[in-house]
Amino acid sequence: MASSVARLHSDRVRERRWTGKGVTLGEVLSHLAELHHDISHTEAEDQGHPHPRNSVMNLVVCVGSQARAEETQEVVERMAASHPLRAVVIRRAGEKERPTLDAEIVTEAHQLVRGETIQREQIYLSVSGAAADHLASFVEPLLVADVPTYLWWAGTPPLGERGLRDALAICDVLIVDSAGFEKPVTAFLEFAGLADRLGGRIGFADLHWSRQRPWRESLSQFFSPSERRGLLRGIERFDIDCAGEGQAAWVGGSLLTGWIAGALGWRLLRAAAVTDEHADAIYQAPGGALIPVALRSSGRTTLPRGTATRLRLEAESGGLRCLDTIELHPERDDHAHMTIELAGQPAIRQRLALPPQDESELLVQALAVARRDRVFMRSLSAAAELQDALG
The missing domain is CATH 3.30.360.10 (Dihydrodipicolinate Reductase; domain 2)
Known part of the structure; x- marks a missing residue:
C-alpha cells in the first residue's frame, strides 16, 4: 500500500541545492541564507513580494550511517508536502576521525491550490572528530526561531553520552523508535528513566507507540x-x-x-x-x-x-x-x-x-x-x- 504521506509531483516543486566538503559552519549558514533568498524571490509574482519563510517546526535528525541518513532524508521529503519545516540531518561520522564538516543544503518550495507556498529547508551535516560530541553548537545556529524543535534520534539513543545530552538542551521533544533499539530492554529502561527525569521540561515520543x-x-x-x-x-x-x-x-x-x-x-x-x-x-x-x-x-x-x-x-x-x-x-x-x-x-x-x-x-x-x-x-x-x- 502506498504511503498516505506522499511526495509532490516534481512539476509543482522548485528546488535549490548546495554541497560543500570540508566547510565551516559559517559557510553553511551563508549558503543557506543565499538559497532561501533565491527561491523566495523566484517564487514571488512579478508584482508581488517574496514569500516569507513559513516553517512550523525544526526537525533535527541524528543518524549513525550514510544509508540511514539517506532513508531519513526521504522521510523528511515526504513530510514536507504537508508540514513546512527546516530539517537538520546529522551523521556522526566518528570521534577518532580527522575533524571535518561536510554539508548539503536543499531548499524547496511548492504551490498549493490556494497559491500559498510551503517550504522544505533541509541541511545534511556529516560531522567527524571531537565536534561530534558538541551537536548543539552545530545545530542551534541553523534553527528557525520561535518554532518548536523536535529531535529524532534514528537508532538507539546514547543516553549516557555527552552528544545526546548536549542536543537535548536545545530541543522541545525527543523522538525514538523503541522497536529498533539495539539492546531493547536496557535502552528502553534508560529512555523511560530519562523521560521521568526530564518530562517536565521536554516532551518524549516513541514511534512504536504510534x-x-x-x-x-x-x-x-x-x-x-x-x-x-x-x-x-x-x-x-x-x-x-x-x-x-x-x-x-x-x-x-x-x-x-x-x-x-x-x-x-x-x-x-x-x-x-x-x-x-x-x-x-x-x-x-x-x-x-x-x-x-x-x-x-x-x-x-x-x-x-x-x-x-x-x-x-x-x-x-x-x-x-x-x-x-x-x-x-x-x-x-x-x-x-x-x-x-x-x-x-x-x-x-x-x-x-x-x-x-x-x-x-x-x-x-x-x-x-x-x-x-x-x-x-x-x-x-x-x-x-x-x-x-x-x-
Whole structure:
C-alpha cells in the first residue's frame, strides 16, 4: 500500500541545492541564507513580494550511517508536502576521525491550490572528530526561531553520552523508535528513566507507540457501548503476544500493558520470566482484584519487533461475561480478526485493518501529540516498571 504521506509531483516543486566538503559552519549558514533568498524571490509574482519563510517546526535528525541518513532524508521529503519545516540531518561520522564538516543544503518550495507556498529547508551535516560530541553548537545556529524543535534520534539513543545530552538542551521533544533499539530492554529502561527525569521540561515520543495505535483503538472501542463499560472494572486476565524473540519482544507488549494498567489504576505486584519466550505478571486493581497478565514472544519476524500479534482479554461484571480476542492474520500483516464473545450471545467477528505505516506517517502522528501526550508518559512509566521487574 502506498504511503498516505506522499511526495509532490516534481512539476509543482522548485528546488535549490548546495554541497560543500570540508566547510565551516559559517559557510553553511551563508549558503543557506543565499538559497532561501533565491527561491523566495523566484517564487514571488512579478508584482508581488517574496514569500516569507513559513516553517512550523525544526526537525533535527541524528543518524549513525550514510544509508540511514539517506532513508531519513526521504522521510523528511515526504513530510514536507504537508508540514513546512527546516530539517537538520546529522551523521556522526566518528570521534577518532580527522575533524571535518561536510554539508548539503536543499531548499524547496511548492504551490498549493490556494497559491500559498510551503517550504522544505533541509541541511545534511556529516560531522567527524571531537565536534561530534558538541551537536548543539552545530545545530542551534541553523534553527528557525520561535518554532518548536523536535529531535529524532534514528537508532538507539546514547543516553549516557555527552552528544545526546548536549542536543537535548536545545530541543522541545525527543523522538525514538523503541522497536529498533539495539539492546531493547536496557535502552528502553534508560529512555523511560530519562523521560521521568526530564518530562517536565521536554516532551518524549516513541514511534512504536504510534505503531500500536490501531490495537489501542480496537480495545477502546470494545468498551465503548454503555452496557460494556462496567467490564473495565471486571477485567480478569490480559494476554499479549508480540513479534520477535525472547524478552526483546516483550518491550512492545509492556507498552500496551502499561497503557491499560495506567488507565485503570492497576498496581504491579510481581512479574517474572517463565521461559525465554513467556513472562507472567500479577496486577492488583483498585478494588483489590488480582489480574494475571501474560507476555509472549511469537517469533514472527515480518513485523517490527514488539508489534502485537495477538491480544486476549477476559472480563466479568454484573453477570455479563466476555472474551475479546484480536489476532493478526497468520500469513498477512495488513489485518487482524477480532472475536467478541459475550455470554448468551452469538460471537461477534470483525476485521481490523492494519495498513502499513512508514516512518513518515508514524513521525507525523508522534509530532501531533508529543508535547502533550500524558497518556504515553503514564504508559511508558508503567511499562518500564514491568520491564524492570522482569529483570
